[in-house]
Amino acid sequence: MPVARGLEGIVANSSRLSEVIGDKGQLIYAGYDINELAGKVSYEEVVYLLWNNKLPNRRELEDCRDTLRSQRQLPQGVLDFLKSAPKNAGPMDVIRTAVSMLGLYDENLDDSSPERNKDRARSITAKIGVIAAYFHRARQGKELPPVREDLGEAAHFLYLMNGEAPAQEAADTLDVAFVLHADHGTNASTFSARVTIATLSDIYSAITSAIGTLKGPLHGGANEGVIQMLEEIGSEDKVDAYIEDALAQKKKIMGIGHRVYKTLDPRAPHLQKMAMKLSAQLGDPKWINMSERIAKLMKEKKNLNANVDFYSATVYYSLGIPTDLFTPVFAIARCSGWCAHVLEQLEDNRLYRPLSEYVGEPVGKKVVPLDER
Ligand SMILES: CC(C)(COP(=O)(O)OP(=O)(O)OC[C@H]1O[C@@H](n2cnc3c(N)ncnc32)[C@H](O)[C@@H]1OP(=O)(O)O)[C@@H](O)C(=O)NCCC(=O)NCCS
Structure with missing residues (x-):
């Protein structure tokens, strides 16, 4: 069987979430061309689209926004970690660890019902930006501004990072960047998330895998x-x-x-x-x-x-975002896509288990006793 190095050209799953059409240079989120969405809808509308397969009406959007905004408070243990993490730690390493820690504070981790997993998707998506911004403040020895419920996801991240609410234009710019980064087919980090959840592990583990994968310089780095x-x-x-x-x-x-x-x-x-x-x-x-x-x-x-x-x-x-927060910003936006893929994977799950071409020594070798090697 020919080896598809890097799984190039392999279709590993079906997805209703997004399509990347390489030869046409086209990206589609759930039936909408990215060029149709960018500048017309907010990041929260895209989150709703990915999670519900349709754009929200006004009431649905308000519900979605309110739910995300109400989930921003971090568990005390995660706050303590962010304050005590080495100041020179890489922000992606800190975010990966903190998202993993969120699982420790989930009292119903054994409940893997779709409803609880949706709650977890909302919780992680709402908290990942807070984690990134709080670590940035803590490493500078600055106080952690209280989370607010009157700002959208992009504006809230800039508010926490700078300690003051951003200008409307800065918030709008980052919001469009979030829209553009929210999902992208079976990219490497999304694939990681799907591989992890396909073992019926938990969503925190899946997003932790994805963050570790996004970090690399050939991907989000x-x-x-x-x-x-x-x-x-x-x-x-x-x-x-x-x-x-x-x-x-x-x-x-x-x-x-x-x-x-x-x-x-x-x-x-x-x-x-x-x-x-x-x-x-x-x-x-x-x-x-x-x-x-x-x-x-x-x-x-x-x-x-x-x-x-x-x-x-x-x-x-x-926008004044420090260089080592660029990949975290990508992670914050992509988190909604990762969660959508994890939930989709669970709807019709099958374990990922590719093969490899064995190029090692031919079989038949005999074990030489330890002292004679
Ligand atoms: C994205 C990326 C990993 C895709 O890799 P890939 O599909 O495995 O493509 P390859 O690395 O096999 O590259 C194919 C050819 O283009 C060249 N190439 C691809 N990206 C290149 C780049 N950024 N700079 C210089 N040459 C590049 C390769 O050297 C190779 O040339 P060759 O055939 O003469 O050896 C690759 O383009 C890359 O490393 N880009 C820089 C990192 C980056 O921006 N990543 C974010 C992606 S959104």
Whole structure:
């Protein structure tokens, strides 16, 4: 049987949640093209869409918002952990640990009924942003602002991170970024979540797996790599030489290329537009100019396109989000998608168990006694 390295081209499950059409550069959430949703609906509407297979009416949206907002308070044990975690710990490591800890404070962990799992999905989705922002405050020795119920998910994250409510435009920008990141077919972290829950483990374990998977630089970690690369390059006039050199050394350029999209990543133009607007407002076009040059060179030289992480990096940077919170921001938005996939997997579960091609020594070897080896 031929080996599908990296499971490329393998259809591992059916899903009603999202479709990534690589050759058309199209992303669909439950029947809606991402270009139809972005800018027209809030992140909470997308959460409802993913969890209920339809956009909410006004009352349903209010219920969904109220439920998420009422779930923001963290258990004391998790708060204590966030305050006592090493200040130099990676935020993704802290979030992974804290989400795992939430399971310890679930008094009905043995109850795996669909209703309880939906409650857990709401609880984790509501808390993951609080966890990320609180760790950021705690590592700076700052107080943890009390959670509020009058702000949407994106605005509330910025409020907790900065200790004050954000400007409407900043909240709206992050909200669109959340919409664009909420789901994406069977990407690596979502697959991790589905593999974990398919063993009939619990939802906390599944989301913990997903966070650990998203962390890697070939997946969610790429957005942090983009800013690190821009900082390393330093100025626009050094871009060409940097790319030339990196490609000669067969280094990957972060934020470029995609396993499925071989044309456009449809999320990138939305983030590109936001990055340009924010950079112009800040009067600091350096990052976006450098980014545009990198994207152009990579298209010319390798026929590779910018992906979602490429411009989200400049958007987050312009919003004043520290670089090591870029991947956490991705995790906060994707958490709703992970939960939707976990719930969907449980609706019609089958254990994931692929095969591997054995390339080890031929069978038949005899055990040599320990002292004679
Ligand atoms: C996303 C990614 C992991 C997809 O990987 P993949 O489908 O396994 O593709 P491959 O790594 O096999 O790449 C295929 C070819 O394109 C090249 N390539 C792909 N992405 C590249 C990049 N970012 N920079 C330079 N070359 C790249 C590879 O070197 C390879 O070239 P070759 O055939 O000459 O050896 C890959 O494009 C990548 O590492 N990108 C950077 C990280 C990133 O932005 N990740 C976020 C994804 S949303």
